[in-house]
Amino acid sequence: MAKHSSKPCKKGGYVLVMRHASSPREVPDKQTANTDNSKPERQLDESGRKSAVAMGKALRDLRIPIGNVLSSPTYRALETVRLAQFGTPHTFAELGDNGQSMQDGTPAQAAWLQKQVARFPTATNTIVVTHLPNIVGAFPQLASGLADGEALIFGPDGKGQAILVARVKIEEWPAIHF
Numbered sequence: 248m249a250k251h252s253s254k255p256c257k258k259g260g261y262v263l264v265m266r267h268a269s270s271p272r273e274v275p276d277k278q279t280a281n282t283d284n285s286k287p288e289r290q291l292d293e294s295g296r297k298s299a300v301a302m303g304k305a306l307r308d309l310r311i312p313i314g315n316v317l318s319s320p321t322y323r324a325l326e327t328v329r330l331a332q333f334g335t336p337h338t339f340a341e342l343g344d345n346g347q348s349m350q351d352g353t354p355a356q357a358a359w360l361q362k363q364v365a366r367f368p369t370a371t372n373t374i375v376v377t378h379l380p381n382i383v384g385a386f387p388q389l390a391s392g393l394a395d396g397e398a399l400i401f402g403p404d405g406k407g408q409a410i411l412v413a414r415v416k417i418e419e420w421p422a423i424h425f
Contacts, residue, residue: 269295303331314371357384
């Protein structure tokens with residue numbers, strides 16, 4: 248784990264790129280799918296639902312301001328956003344799983360995500376919810392062993408580029424204090 252302080256995030260200016268919360272690899276059948284999961288697609292498991300709720304509460308308790316929320320259009324990513332109460336997400340196909348559920352992302356998706364982390368907001372933070380293959384494609388040296396719901400927090404390096412300032416697992420957010 249990288250540095251663990253979220254204190255800079257209180258002033259905004261950071262981009263949090265997170266893997267969606269815990270989700271089983273199987274698509275639920277119609278009897279076990281959430282009522283709003285009409286396709287049905289993979290959805291969060293009990294651990295994923297609880298950790299998404301706890302993360303959102305922790306960010307609010309820490310008074311970390313959230314501005315733009317960018318999300319994969321998949322159900323499990325949107326469920327993470329909804330349960331964490333991050334706000335209304337803007338969905339982008341570039342953050343999706345290409346309809347293949349955990350297959351490799353494309354070079355174009357990696358380039359798109361790299362551009363997003365260099366767009367630092369003012370007075371808020373941007374949250375990006377996507378999938379492991381997309382994060383690995385964009386940041387192969389930084390994403391090794393990235394867990395479900397884990398976030399890579401990027402800040403400006405002072406030279407117009409993004410630098411990793413912290414890596415926080417979803418279950419660690421409630422324990423952060425400052």
